[in-house]
Amino acid sequence: xxxxxxxxxxxxxxxxxxxxxxxxxxxxxxxxxxxxxxxxxxxxxxxxxxxxxxxxxxxxxxxxxxxxxxxxxxxxxxxxxxxxxxxxxxxxxxxxxxxxxxxxxxxxxxxxxxxxxxxxxxxxxxxxxxxxxxxxxxxxxxxxxxxxxxxxxxxxxxxxxxxxxxxxxxxxxxxxxxxxxxxxxxxxxxxxxxxxxxxxxxxxxxxxxxxxxxxxxxxxxxxxxxxxxxxxxxxxxxxxxxxxxxxxxxxxxxxxxxxxxxxxxxxxxxxxxxxxxxxxxxxxxxxxxxxxxxxxxxxxxxxxxxxxxxxxxxxxxxx
Amino acid sequence: xxxxxxxxxxxxxxxxxxxxxxxxxxxxxxxxxxxxxxxxxxxxxxxxxxxxxxxxxxxxxxxxxxxxxxxxxxxxxxxxxxxxxxxxxxxxxxxxxxxxxxxxxxxxxxxxxxxxxxxxxxxxxxxxxxxxxxxxxxxxxxxxxxxxxxxxxxxxxxxxxxxxxxx
Amino acid sequence: xxxxxxxxxxxxxxxxxxxxxxxxxxxxxxxxxxxxxxxxxxxxxxxxxxxxxxxxxxxxxxxxxxxxxxxxxxxxxxxxxxxxxxxxxxxxxxxxxxxxxxxxxxxxxxxxxxxxxxxxxxxxxxxxxxxxxxxxxxxxxxxxxxxxxxxxxxxxxxxxxxxxxxxxxxxxxxxxxxxxxxxxxxxxxxxxxxxxxxxxxxxxxxxxxxxxxxxxxxxxxxxxxxxxxxxxxxxxxxxxxxxxxxxxxxxxxxxxxxxxxxxxxxxxxxxxxxxxxxxxxxxxxxxxxxxxxxxxxxxxxxxxxxxxxxxxxxxxxxxxxxxxxxxxxxxxxxxxxxxxxxxxxxxxxxxxxxxxxxxxxxxxxxxxxxxxxxxxxxxxxxxxxxxxxxxxxxxxxxxxxxxxxxxxxxxxxxxxxxxxxxxxxxxxx
Numbered sequence: 023x024x025x026x027x028x029x030x031x032x033x034x035x036x037x038x039x040x041x042x043x044x045x046x047x048x049x050x051x052x053x054x055x056x057x058x059x060x061x062x063x064x065x066x067x068x069x070x071x072x073x074x075x076x077x078x079x080x081x082x083x084x085x086x087x088x089x090x091x092x093x094x095x096x097x098x099x100x101x102x103x104x105x106x107x108x109x110x111x112x113x114x115x116x117x118x119x120x121x122x123x124x125x126x127x128x129x130x131x132x133x134x135x136x137x138x139x140x141x142x143x144x145x146x147x148x149x150x151x152x153x154x155x156x157x158x159x160x161x162x163x164x165x166x167x168x169x170x171x172x173x174x175x176x177x178x179x180x181x182x183x184x185x186x187x188x189x190x191x192x193x194x195x196x197x198x199x200x201x202x203x204x205x206x207x208x209x210x211x212x213x214x215x216x217x218x219x220x221x222x223x224x225x226x227x228x229x230x231x232x233x234x235x236x237x238x239x240x241x242x243x244x245x246x247x248x249x250x251x252x253x254x255x256x257x258x259x260x261x262x263x264x265x266x267x268x269x270x271x272x273x274x275x276x277x278x279x280x281x282x283x284x285x286x287x288x289x290x291x292x293x294x295x296x297x298x299x300x301x302x303x304x305x306x307x308x309x310x311x312x313x314x315x316x317x318x319x320x321x322x323x324x325x326x327x328x329x330x331x332x333x334x335x336x337x338x339x340x341x
Numbered sequence: 342x343x344x345x346x347x348x349x350x351x352x353x354x355x356x357x358x359x360x361x362x363x364x365x366x367x368x369x370x371x372x373x374x375x376x377x378x379x380x381x382x383x384x385x386x387x388x389x390x391x392x393x394x395x396x397x398x399x400x401x402x403x404x405x406x407x408x409x410x411x412x413x414x415x416x417x418x419x420x421x422x423x424x425x426x427x428x429x430x431x432x433x434x435x436x437x438x439x440x441x442x443x444x445x446x447x448x449x450x451x452x453x454x455x456x457x458x459x460x461x462x463x464x465x466x467x468x469x470x471x472x473x474x475x476x477x478x479x480x481x482x483x484x485x486x487x488x489x490x491x492x493x494x495x496x497x498x499x500x501x502x503x504x505x506x507x508x
Numbered sequence: 509x510x511x512x513x514x515x516x517x518x519x520x521x522x523x524x525x526x527x528x529x530x531x532x533x534x535x536x537x538x539x540x541x542x543x544x545x546x547x548x549x550x551x552x553x554x555x556x557x558x559x560x561x562x563x564x565x566x567x568x569x570x571x572x573x574x575x576x577x578x579x580x581x582x583x584x585x586x587x588x589x590x591x592x593x594x595x596x597x598x599x600x601x602x603x604x605x606x607x608x609x610x611x612x613x614x615x616x617x618x619x620x621x622x623x624x625x626x627x628x629x630x631x632x633x634x635x636x637x638x639x640x641x642x643x644x645x646x647x648x649x650x651x652x653x654x655x656x657x658x659x660x661x662x663x664x665x666x667x668x669x670x671x672x673x674x675x676x677x678x679x680x681x682x683x684x685x686x687x688x689x690x691x692x693x694x695x696x697x698x699x700x701x702x703x704x705x706x707x708x709x710x711x712x713x714x715x716x717x718x719x720x721x722x723x724x725x726x727x728x729x730x731x732x733x734x735x736x737x738x739x740x741x742x743x744x745x746x747x748x749x750x751x752x753x754x755x756x757x758x759x760x761x762x763x764x765x766x767x768x769x770x771x772x773x774x775x776x777x778x779x780x781x782x783x784x785x786x787x788x789x790x791x792x793x794x795x796x797x798x799x800x801x802x803x804x805x806x807x808x809x810x811x812x813x814x815x816x817x818x819x820x821x822x823x824x825x826x827x828x829x830x831x832x833x834x835x836x837x838x839x840x841x842x843x844x845x846x847x848x849x850x851x852x853x854x855x856x857x858x859x860x861x862x863x864x865x866x867x868x869x870x871x872x873x874x875x876x877x878x879x880x881x882x883x884x885x886x887x888x889x890x891x892x893x894x895x896x897x898x899x900x901x902x903x904x905x906x907x908x909x910x911x912x913x914x915x916x917x918x919x920x921x922x923x924x925x926x927x928x929x930x931x932x933x934x935x936x937x
Binding site: 043122123124142144145146147149150166167168169170202204207231232233234236237 | 702703704706707708709710711712713715779780821824825826827828829
């Protein structure tokens with residue numbers, strides 16, 4: 023995919039992080055390995071939980087789609103690298119009243135930015151922006167429509183590797199609304215690139231893309247079959263809108279068939295881990311007992327997320 | 342270029358002799374990855390294996406990040422003791438421009454405020470670009486700008502020096 | 509004005525003529541082919557050596573954007589672009605602002621178009637008032653004002669009873685109804701073909717049933733009413749198969765495809781290129797192959813450009829937010845030639861899809877070269893190569909998937925109603 027050339031410099035180094043689809047395994051591994059060393063930056067033994075790596079660099083969080091959570095994680099990561107952070111929440115309606123997307127980006131580029139972190143409701147927004155910014159500005163996609171959420175995919179891989187070791191041994195199940203999920207798409211690309219031999223998706227037909235098999239996954243409609251013997255269960259959030267769009271009758275029926283409860287979890291390997299990108303809908307896709315249980319690594323994901331984002335920013339800034 | 346490369350083990354013995362009489366209370370050894378850590382472990386055997394030890398990786402404190410980017414292999418820094426009011430003995434293999442030591446000190450200060458920092462190096466090869474000097478030196482060498490000495494470690498030879506010519 | 513067109517290779521798909529002959533034009537008609545008529549003294553001689561002389565192209569769908577959408581393009585610029593493309597007759601859809609649902613608007617459009625250089629403009633009238641899908645328009649009056657057919661353009665017609673009544677009413681006057689088969693519910697919120705690319709990139713999908721379910725309804729109502737229906741812009745293998753069977757059963761239907769769908773597929777949207785955001789969407793390669801096959805076996809009657817100039821502000825957006833449509837009237841010819849070259853289709857047959865067949869669908873006297881026919885001719889250099897770029901597109905819309913790509917075949921002269929309305933200036937690139 024030509025999107026790949028857009029992300030890499032001529033000599034194969036990362037220039038933008040827009041999607042995990044088509045990125046070579048060595049780059050994904052480089053990010054995971056670098057993130058490892060950033061974990062210790064926030065340890066208690068340090069007074070100053072920062073490194074001066076990105077001192078003097080200006081990082082702009084440009085969020086066309088609201089998200090305090092993700093924006094905050096990026097902000098923390100940037101500040102731990104001693105970068106200056108500017109937060110911009112660009113309301114969709116104010117956009118339609120005047121400035122085009124590209125005009126907004128052009129104006130921001132003129133403000134001596136070094137990096138844009140962009141979240142947008144439409145697939146390919148990061149690509150469009152990357153095609154139009156000055157060459158020294160790096161773009162990190164914080165979520166574009168249903169397409170990609172590369173840093174989430176990476177932190178999920180970091181988590182998997184941390185608890186479960188090399189990917190070529192793993193059996194993983196992704197459960198939930200794949201159709202609308204950029205997180206799931208990024209997870210699938212990462213898992214297949216990093217050599218995970220069995221990636222399963224579990225969802226009702228109404229929440230799966232028609233050609234999902236083409237993405238290299240095994241499809242299950244029943245949770246009990248889909249998570250049998252897996253090393254990790256990657257849960258996806260179910261949004262309320264799905265009930266309104268005639269894809270699901272109710273949260274209750276969804277929970278009964280695809281909600282992860284302790285009983286269902288027993289079907290996975292006894293030491294299987296449970297992951298969730300957050301925020302969780304307790305009682306809809308996941309039972310509190312599982313979310314707070316021994317096998318849940320959900321809180322670690324948050325910590326790892328900061329280290330992974332620090333790694334991505336450092337690698338980009340140094341290229 | 343010296344005709345014969347020095348033997349690290351001998352230099353470590355020399356360093357240990359210099360340092361031993363001056364070991365302060367509340368002392369901690371801090372080695373700079375990778376060579377400094379090997380030396381620190383070897384020194385600790387001679388100075389006191391119970392002395393607290395820490396390791397530093399200065400990758401995130403280098404001053405050439407914007408030129409050469411992030412080093413592909415970075416190990417985590419780890420100081421399992423309180424740096425506050427500590428007498429630190431900073432240890433590295435080769436002292437050259439002094440930039441590594443500056444980065445190491447910046448990193449140390451992000452952990453806390455030490456009482457003192459003393460520097461021990463196995464080889465001081467001259468060529469300083471910053472006002473840094475070592476308190477304890479195993480060997481002083483005067484090398485040309487295109488000559489580079491480094492410490493390596495492997496199964497067969499153990500610790501040994503390697504000399505290279507690079508423009 | 510008496511014009512002699514010398515030495516061109518004359519190709520007339522209707523009669524099968526393919527020979528180097530002179531053509532003689534007087535006033536607005538062709539008065540001789542091959543042999544100079546007696547008493548003919550040329551005022552102007554066009555040297556067509558090395559050129560192919562074919563009937564002026566007939567394009568079934570060219571948006572002129574007037575009235576109302578002048579920030580996208582104007583009548584003047586798009587008529588000129590059409591002439592640059594060798595188009596001498598075009599049908600423009602009713603989705604202007606206001607829509608063409610009143611005879612006064614149609615008359616005004618025809619009047620303005622008549623008084624500027626460029627092709628003959630045949631408006632398609634709105635099938636329902638304001639295209640709202642509720643009340644039918646004064647089809648008889650609109651026909652008298654100059655409409656050649658009636659359609660909803662891209663506006664949905666949800667009420668099947670209204671559709672039935674509209675078809676019955678049209679049948680009363682033997683008028684043509686042009687319909688795009690797209691079920692608004694199945695296509696709701698969708699922007700791309702429900703296939704492998706949409707699965708991978710998360711584009712909101714438009715499944716094939718959006719076309720086939722609508723087609724099914726339309727075909728059954730055609731059976732019911734006997735109305736003459738033209739199906740605009742087929743995109744799927746399944747849809748084409750339905751039309752094939754319906755034609756076999758003798759239904760009075762015709763259909764067309766967008767030239768872009770003859771060449772492109774969903775794979776061309778994989779890098780989020782907004783110029784490939786079209787309605788109907790570019791579907792799978794299998795669907796594209798079915799389109800090519802459908803042209804070869806005659807299931808598909810005509811090819812059009814579906815010309816839709818879009819301003820940069822509305823196009824330079826992420827794929828699913830970009831306004832749909834491509835500028836194409838200037839590329840209809842070279843893209844048709846490209847398809848002919850790729851498939852080995854004889855030139856005369858290929859050109860038929862953009863000349864005599866659309867003329868038949870529109871029921872106008874066009875798309876043919878013959879003594880007594882209107883002097884509408886396209887003269888092009890089949891060997892000339894050029895790269896499509898913003899500067900050399902005459903349309904105000906620069907939104908083409910073929911930007912930066914090389915075309916082979918370029919119009920040198922366009923004769924409309926016996927006037928040389930376009931002549932390629934050799935000083936410009």
